[in-house]
Amino acid sequence: MIRSHVLICGGTGCSASGSGAVKEALEAEIAAKGLADEVKVVQTGCFGLCALGPIMIVYPEGTFYHSVTAENVPEIVEEHLLKGRPVTRLVYHEVNDDDVKHATSLSETVFYKKQKRVALRNCGVINPENIDEYIGVDGYRALAKVLTEMTPEQVIDVILASGLRGRGGAGFPTGRKWQMARNLVPDADQKFVCCNADEGDPGAFMDRSILEGDPHAVLEAMTIAGYAIGSNQGYIYVRAEYPIAIKRLEIAIGQAHEYGLLGDNILGTGFSFDIKLRFGAGAFVCGEETALMTSIEGNRGEPRPRPPFPAVKGLFGKPTILNNVETYANICQIILNGPEWFASMGTETSKGTKVFALGGKIQNTGLVEVPMGTTLREVIYDIGGGIPNGKKFKAAQTGGPSGGCITTENLDTPIDYENLMRIGSMMGSGGLIVMDEDTCMVDIARFFLEFTVDESCGKCTPCRVGTKRMLEILDKIIAGNGTLEDIDRLEELANYIKSSSLCGLGQTAPNPILSTLRYFRDEYIAHVVDKKCPAGVCKSLLRYKIDPAKCKGCTLCARKCPVGAISGSVREAHTIDAAKCIKCGVCMSTCKFGAISRA
Amino acid sequence: MISLAELAAIREKMKDKVAVREGSAQTRVVVGMATCGIAAGARPVLSAFVEGVNKEGLAEKVAVTQTGCIGICQYEPVVEVFEDGKEKVTYVKLTPEKAERIIKEHLVGGNVVTEYTIGANG
16 A cells, blocks of 8 residues: 655656656665555656756655755665655755744745646646546546536637636737637638647746646647537647657557547547647747648748638648647636636736746746736745845846846736736746846847847748847947947837737847847947946956056966966066957956956 | 546546645644664554555545654554644554554544553553
């Protein structure tokens, strides 16, 4: 009889930090101690605290071990699983308000307490490769309810009433999308249900974690969508760079087929639906809906003008709905708990919860799910644990290369679709990159722009040529050769590209520039007028100087300089040859007398 | 192909197995499993509790866990029952048979088996 479950994260984050080896060691050690009949090892999806991986939770106590290595395993098995004494040294400790460290179970941490997990509810709880465990947490109950008790119209009405909006970025009401696909082309001989799992934003990984941790939830929701719009075929377009997600999807589809929860005559109700996987090759533009469908059709992934919208003419020219992974992950919960329950969370126009991938300069790198309307301050300081090394918060980028930055003045703005749009950012898929005082906003704008220049498919001129021209202007500014006219030209160009590009990629590519210009214009001006980078990032604008009064002539910096740019005799003040200096900063960090400064 | 009834049956079977991971149990049965406890026979007692709790369908409400030495080694195997809003009950010198009675009378019935408590054996 099983008395204890040991959950180990098998998501991409923890797999990378070695959870596979920990799991093997654990299974071997448990067998060696004769506990195999009492203790069950379960590989789950992502818990969310990726920075602390590999993560291991022991139930029923809920003991939360982090950064576990295979070497720790014998001790945990001997002490905790055999003798019942948690290995306190390896348990997660939280510092409370009185600055006292105390051992904390996962559900007790501030990181978890402020979250509301709907889309992620099963991630880190069930074994994603076991359909029975999914059924045990009410899996496929929503599908059974829909197929036996509801008409397709009723399903659409429930989704409409819930207020659910697309979680991929644009925020279109999901129910409306389904309604259009059901009604606009009444005599269609075939319709399709597509899932957008081509998560391409740098720093975003919520869709990956859902597919890895709860693949059946997506399959079940797509089947419900198929019933609602009158389709019998679904496609999941998933990035080939997500091998674990693909493997678990394949296993899940196989198991659902075995149980007859996919395929012909599902649950004996006469409704048939099947799902195929299509792998994306990593082109960012294929996350755009028309490009995605073109790619599924076997063509080069390029967008096309809309209308016609996919609900009328989508995949293979048939009416199609395309929803994002996280959107689907909400569907079954809405069916089971009712639209009122879902609509009770969030703000006036944005219902439910949103998953964010926290990254950048933040303590708790990972995945969090909060009700819409939570402020950025709560997400960054309470759940995210604040900025490391006592640095000051400068801005957070939402929406990745399509979004913009949120600054200190908007830290207390409730996060929802409209508010983010108003302050010049966007919800996007949910990547949230935190930047501190050491980040140069011009450099950040350049980083995102370089990404879109690389990823532009080249079909329309504003995006193909325009983004490249913007990048060149930014390079000029960063090199210290910019003028005030360059800033104006950059802004003008950005607005042109925004209004004239064919698809979402080009239309949103200028956003990082427009938003940094809006909030950090002074930094641009510092680069072009004062020829200085206030954050000390842009190398061409940096100058290292030795203060002759403080320099003791110890020669240490001259010996460390990799390019021989520092000269001077022993016990005499040294000097740096600016023409040779590569601004690596080694001299400044080696000087024992604080004689070298950066300006 | 499974039917609706079979789907419901799988759910019922699996529910308790997954419930242990919710950490929401109101009652905790804690078995002393230090060297003294194990030497005195705590392991079969622990197994009896785990099996009994599952057999009675209490898995969602009752968590069976272990702890180290409680400090009264001469009374091992020692088991403590913690219930929300009630005083802790300490059972001593248990056997699998006594465990079964505690499950039936205390965990299911709500009546403390006084004759096995430390008060009656002290």
